[in-house]
Amino acid sequence: MTKRELVIEVAKQLGFTQNDVARIVQAAFDVITDSLADGKRLEIRNFGVFEVKTRDARIGRNPRTGEEVPIPEKRVATFKPGKMIKEKVENSRPEAAAQ
Secondary structure (H helix, E strand, O other), rough: HHHHHHHHHHHHHHHHHHHHHHHHHHHHHHHHHHHHHHOOOEEEEEOEEEEEEOOOOOEEEEOOOOOOOEEEHHHHEEEEEOHHHHHHHHOOOHHHHHH
């Protein structure tokens, strides 16, 4: 599902205009992004947790030459699904996901 499809679906469910929903969805994404950029953890009960984790520096390998390459430490955004999402996915039918 794309952002546009999300906007259309939410607008249909709530009876709002797509324009209003698009602004709300973008505002929510902005808050999540800004919070993560500030290193904050964002927990939405029964939905999941967005947080920033630090990946340690390590030594990688160039697959073409076999040469060792240092990979620096970096911060990455992660999402851990909550109970509601886990249960819904676990109990879903695979053919429903293909639609």
